[in-house]
Amino acid sequence: MTDADRRTRAVKDHYDEMLGSVYSWIVGDFEASYRANTELFATLGVRSNRNQTAFDLGSGPGCQSIPLAEAGFRVTAIDFCEELLVELRQRAGELTINTVNDDILNFDDHIVEPPELIVCMGDTLVHLPSADEVDSLLGKVSNSLSAGGRFVASLRDYSATPPEGPARFVPVRSSDNRIFTCFLEFRGDTIIVHDILHTRENGHWRLRVSCYQKLRLDYRRVIAALHDHGMEVDTLPGENGMVIVSARKAS
Ligand SMILES: C[S@@+](CC[C@H](N)C(=O)[O-])C[C@H]1O[C@@H](n2cnc3c(N)ncnc32)[C@H](O)[C@@H]1O
Structure with a gap:
């Protein structure tokens, strides 16, 4: 591969x-x-x-x-x-x-x-x-x-100066039972996007995090x-x- x-x-x-x-x-x-x-x-x-x-x-x-x-x-x-x-x-x-x-x-x-x-x-x-x-x-x-x-x-x-510190956390969407946040790591010509999903199941919050790399094109x-x-x-x-x-x- x-x-x-x-x-x-x-x-x-x-x-x-x-x-x-x-x-x-x-x-x-x-x-x-x-x-x-x-x-x-x-x-x-x-x-x-x-x-x-x-x-x-x-x-x-x-x-x-x-x-x-x-x-x-x-x-x-x-x-x-x-x-x-x-x-x-x-x-x-x-x-x-x-x-x-x-x-x-x-x-x-x-x-x-x-x-x-x-x-x-x-x-x-x-x-x-x-x-x-x-x-x-x-x-x-x-x-x-x-x-x-x-x-x-x-x-x-993507021409603006990359965010730093807390500005790298982007609140994307939330509802009663879900919260979706992105954490962005700018690395030269690429951005590592960490997607953070909280879901409420049976009264408890569950956290899932997954990331991928995208181009800073x-x-x-x-x-x-x-x-x-x-x-x-x-x-x-x-x-x-x-x-x-x-x-x-x-x-
Ligand atoms: C950001 S979404 C945009 C979806 C839609 N065009 C819109 O504007 O809402 C990117 C989409 O491209 C698909 N995708 C990304 N890379 C791909 C690839 N190399 N081949 C096929 N699909 C791809 C993802 O599965 C996703 O559905």
């Missing part, structure tokens, strides 16, 4: 063993996220009148796949966390969404016809094992898209890589410190 394989396995295990079961609760209100993405795609003019294909890389429970299917796309949603794909299928009902359990780096293995649209949202690119793998994915995106096709990514802007590197692949790129500010990168392949 290569070092990259080991890192991918660690992220997958983290989602399988801890994050997958609480992801939608952590995100907060699925409906709110679904509405925000519906509005974002409308603002970007992302819609399909001819039932074209779209790929959602790191789809999670479907906050993007569902709005895209409603905007007329035939969606392939790729994620390596089966629990989240099951949740997506339950939410999708009759919508045309094909779910695939695989590494997003292999997304092009599942292409039948060149997609009109590829999205990778919610800071998913930083889950890849290295910036080289991000570049490799962006190369595949550019090669796979149909002429004039689009790529949309949302990424966190400069979104400008993503923009530069897309330019290098001959794509036109726009950016717009997203919510909560995110940046939306919207790129188009030449027609």
Whole structure:
């Protein structure tokens, strides 16, 4: 197993063993996220009148796949966390969404016809094992898209000075029976994310801690890589410190 394989396995295990079961609760209100993405795609003019294909890389429970299917796309949603794909299928009902359990780096293995649209949202690119793998994915995106096709990514802007001391503890969400906190360790170009979950069971609090490594990826590197692949790129500010990168392949 290569070092990259080991890192991918660690992220997958983290989602399988801890994050997958609480992801939608952590995100907060699925409906709110679904509405925000519906509005974002409308603002970007992302819609399909001819039932074209779209790929959602790191789809999670479907906050993007569902709005895209409603905007007329035939969606392939790729994620390596089966629990989240099951949740997506339950939410999708009759919508045309094909779910695939695989590494997003292999997304092009599942292409039948060149997609009109590829999205990778919610800071998913930083889950890849290295910036080289991000570049490799962006190369595949550019090669796979149909002429004039689009790529949309949302990424966190990590350019601010890393937090120190107590500021490294981030209270994410809490309810009567659950508390979710992150502890962030910035190490050069990577961040070790320790997810801390307290759950109240039969009146007693139970603690679970699990960690994974993500990239402290400069979104400008993503923009530069897309330019290098001959794509036109726009950016717009997203919510909560995110940046939306919207790129188009030449027609
Ligand atoms: C931060 S979540 C984003 C989910 C969704 N796009 C959203 O915005 O809510 C990242 C998702 O990507 C998936 N993921 C991360 N790395 C992956 C990889 N290498 N291959 C497949 N799925 C991956 C995780 O299982 C998780 O569902």
